[in-house]
Amino acid sequence: MASSFDSYQKRRLQSSYISVVISIALVLFMLGILGLVLLKSTKVANHFKEKVAMTLFLKDGVTKEQTENLRASLLKEPFIKNIYYITKEEAAKAYSKDIGEDFLKFLGKNPLKNGIDLYLNADFVTPEKMLEIETEFKKNNLISEVSYDKPLIQLLTKNIQRISFWLLVLSGFFGLVAIILINSSIRLSIYSKRFNIKTMQMVGATKRFIRKPFIWQSIKLGVLASVIALLGLAAVIYYVDKFIPALELTKDYVSLGYLVGGVLLTAFIITWISTFFATQRFLNLQTDELYY
Incomplete structure (x- = not known):
């Protein structure tokens, strides 16, 4: 029992x-x-943050050597993940493909500039930090303009x-x-x-x-x-x-x-x-x- x-x-x-x-x-x-x-x-x-590009448009008088030196200095920056150099000819071809016609035939010359697309590390993709980076780039004598999608970054x-x-x-x-x-x-x-x-x-x-x-x-x-x-x-x-x-x-x-x-x-x-x-x-x- x-x-x-x-x-x-x-x-x-x-x-x-x-x-x-x-x-x-x-x-x-x-x-x-x-x-x-x-x-x-x-x-x-x-x-998604690292897919956002910041483009640096170079001045017309910038030489190939100066461009290479700029790229080398950018690669040393802690906020850089990837860099892609785009010539104004390549940019023209891409733009013509997007709009479906060759706009150079109408203008007779290429108004675009050589540019460098920067992809930043995710920690730096915020409105405040990207504004700081933009301000520093604008001080560079080789750069004529800095462009990125600010509303997209904020959203x-x-x-x-x-x-x-x-x-x-x-x-x-x-x-x-x-x-x-x-x-x-x-x-x-x-x-x-x-x-x-x-x-x-x-x-x-x-x-x-x-x-x-x-x-x-x-x-x-x-x-x-x-x-x-x-x-x-x-x-x-x-x-x-x-x-x-x-x-x-x-x-x-x-x-x-x-x-x-x-x-x-x-x-x-x-x-x-x-x-x-x-x-x-x-x-x-x-x-x-x-x-x-």
């Missing part, structure tokens, strides 16, 4: 552990997806800031939900052992001694849940990368490292804190309060 009861208790305990692991794994999976969106949103935003910066703000708000909300759900799962698991906790306390066991096995057990369950969540995230990343290869999810090892570390660290911290306070609550209860 006792053996049958012990077997029943063991199955009940295993079932409780499985439900806790599944609950934590689902929450960590949700947080992992959100974390992946946050990490890649920065990459996507930087991708791009504004939209990125708005999206980043709402992503942070969403992250905070889901983070709070994750803490509440994981905490509830662990509290229910420990609730079923509240009489064992009180019995150990009554025979003289210290609070630290009682808490320690519960904390380690919860941490192990959290690590197991995080492994399950990471396997689910790996499957999502694989299929997303397969259909949207431009995101380069499987090649971005830094972001993947942050994601794995974040999931494991979140599982460890939340399970440890939740278990500590849950056991502390039952340790502070009187014996007659355990029935309510």
Whole structure:
């Protein structure tokens, strides 16, 4: 009879552990997806920023040697990502193609200037920093004009800031939900052992001694849940990368490292804190309060 009861208790305990692991794994999976969106949103935003060009139009008297020296000096600047030199002949061909006719036949001469297209690093693609760069370029005797799409830069910066703000708000909300759900799962698991906790306390066991096995057990369950969540995230990343290869999810090892570390660290911290306070609550209860 006792053996049958012990077997029943063991199955009940295993079932409780499985439900806790599944609950934590689902929450960590949700947080992992959100974390992946946050990490890649920065990459996507930087991708669009680095597609914006700033064009330097050179004066007519600038020699080839002076142009090469200017290009060499530009490449040393920290804000430069790529440089493309475009002659006025190449610019004329491109413009004629865009409008569908050769405008040089009407004008008789080429009014365009030799130019250098600059693509800046994403950190410098803001209205303020690009204005500073423009002001410095205008002081150069070789440059006649600096051109870039200012309204586009302002709109791009504004939209990125708005999206980043709402992503942070969403992250905070889901983070709070994750803490509440994981905490509830662990509290229910420990609730079923509240009489064992009180019995150990009554025979003289210290609070630290009682808490320690519960904390380690919860941490192990959290690590197991995080492994399950990471396997689910790996499957999502694989299929997303397969259909949207431009995101380069499987090649971005830094972001993947942050994601794995974040999931494991979140599982460890939340399970440890939740278990500590849950056991502390039952340790502070009187014996007659355990029935309510």
